[in-house]
Amino acid sequence: MADGELIVKGGYVVDPTRKIDGEVADIAMKDGKIVDKVSSSAKVIDAKGKVVMAGGVDVHSHVAGPKVNAGRLMRPEDKLLSGTCRSGMAQKNGYRMESGFSIPSVFRTGYEYGRMGYSFVMEAAMPPLLAPHTHEEIHDTPIIDEAALPVFGNNWFVMEYLQKGEVENTAAYIAWLLKVTKGYGIKVVNPGGTAAWAWGLNCLNLNDNVPYFEITPAEIIRGLIEANEYLGLPHSMHLHQNDLGNPGNYKGTIDALKIAEGIKAKNKFGREQVMHSTHLQFHAYGGTTWADFNSKAKEVMDYVNKQKNITIDLGCVTLDETTTMTADGPFEHHLHGLNHLKWTNVDVELETAAGIVPFVYDPQSKVCDIQWAVGLELALFAKDMNRTFITTDHPNAGPFTRYPRVIKWLMSKKAREATLGSFKHKDKVIEATNIHGIDRELSLFEIAQMTRSGPAQCLGLKNVYGGLAPGMSAEVAVYDLNYKNMPSDPEKIEAAFQRAACFIKSGEIVVKDGEVVSNGHKKTVWVNVKMPENPQVTRDVTQAFTKGTYTMNLINYPVREYLAPHPYVIDVDVEA
């Protein structure tokens, strides 16, 4: 947090939290917070003719942790042509070397998010056992504030408690785990399927049986939603659904979304949803094979639009060469079988697994082009942009550095048609998707909802990030776009969002004219649940470590304080 006063003057302010859409106004900051006014000695940043938004909030991105690092090790070629590892401006200015394209180094991750004007990034899958590594990487990533979601969907304790219908014990276990891993909320990846993968199996259907645990994915999802609301966590249950990436999976997707029906959000953070369904692009496919593969974005969004207690993010395919990495171990094995590229598989004892496979989203491939269209269609069919967030499931559908390109496609039919026109199988893609017939172009206000106010509210952080109201953290991004006279060339929209004209992080200027000028003062955000001790859970956890279920000692399990030296702790009180 920076001391002193700052004022961003004369910009077109776009702040959905206060329904401000393009009004010319000043944003004043003092001691790292937004304030009503500042003295005349405040440092002035001229934003005349430019757009001013809150710092971006990313709800789902894989930027730190063991699988991200394994991806870096596995793909030296990802660094070869990444360009700026030597001549990067940041390095010239005396900052750290940057490398990597789809799995950038921690420094490049922080710098690129900073250049795009992002304040907060949620690491979307942290294996609890390897939380210390995840936090080390988070700490080494400059500028951005980060939090991490531990994975629970294939956790042995969770499955055993939920199999017996013990929501309270599940909640107590979650509370303990969030505390020891300095985690933020409940991530669920292919519930039951990754556990089944230990037997070489998968759970593609919501009612498949998880071997040994005698539970189904639907029961795990419902149980974790209930546990989440029992605790009143700031974020909801965050779901990566079963049957990812397969033709015809949209029906199962809607069935999983229906599990949230009738459940009300209980929390004091202003969060309204009970389920966040992530990278929905991978789950909105029709057809029976890759030959008749088609978009079911409309069908899925018709359901999402009327069901108010769910939020989604897109997971847009950006047509790049990238690296897929997920705790959905069986899916990565399946993908390796399709593209024959190198594959990494890891099992994390008692908790989860992970897989990594490089993938080339080739614009000349009909399937990849349809995937591209599905991601954008989800946003274009959405009615409530405060529940629909821009992501690329970085790096799975594309690197996060392509968000500006996704914004360009969403804001410009011309840009979409240009990309569509460049496809070899253009006609087949048009036939299998809706994108050609959609004229909708999103406004800057809607983009701000999808990247600022929406994700901040979904994460229960709406009093800190995603808006420009006095009292909130001083996160201000200035983009070189004239609100009153938007460029007719969509490339200029992408360029403006790629390199912010100015970005103020916690009251400190970290990016100026698109270049990093400070490493900032990043924070690690985590949730500390305070509830009475649950003797059964304490006994079960202790036994798992002492009787050899875990191969390590309980004393070595928690994340030590020094690994998150700049914490921002959100306290949650649960009454007995």
Add this chain to the structure above:
Amino acid sequence: MATVTLKPTKVPELMFEGYSITPDAFAGKTPAQIADLPGHEGKIVMKLGDFFEVTGNAGDTAADTNIVINGDCTRVKYIGARMTAGSVTVNGNTDMYLGGWMKGGKIHVKGNVDSFCGIQMQGGELVVDGDAKNHVGCAYRGDWRGMKGGTIRIKGSAGNDIGTFMLGGTIIIEKDAFIHVSTHAEGGTVIIKGDVEGRVGGQMVKGDMYVLGKIKFMMPGYQKVGTVEKEVDGTKATFDHYIGDLGERHPKSKGEIIYANLYLKAAA
């Protein structure tokens, strides 16, 4: 055709990265402008003129430009890397990455070269009169897209990892090679006129290999299917024909499984 002559004047303390020594970078430039082209020594950006004396003239295009280096370049990397046309002649040895990623033109080295020559080459011709170290015409570390086209001829011997992940083009080693030939390859031709230690065609999906000498240790994944007469790079001989690697996946074409072929010169 115009010729630019470089004469080494100073031995770099670290290795000098001569990625600017290509007909493409030289084309249309005066000797003074050429001497001003950048190159890294460690993390410091130096100039070509710090290590070479530049004389002669460059052509208007890369195709019209010949580069002759008169002297030893044992500590100069990336000569001719990414070039598309023209020629580079080195009267001496070179360091790593000679002609890496090259797309066209010709490189002729009259001495020896270090590792990674012709890495991920797409076209053109690369001739080395002496020996090459490891990774001749292979893929970049981690990459699955190796050499796609062009010809590499090493008149001496070569080390290990020749043509890894090769997809096309031809590599000829006129003397011996060590281990790992065409590993993971899915196309292309490797001809070794001398002996090979072993690991020839491991995990190879598709493509051809010719060995005119002996293979000390055969891969277990290769099966002899017959004997054929073939002419290879001007030599007519009888070869034992092996297919493999039987432990690897193989594509089908017209209902038939396509294997990689190893032609090993039959014992006289």
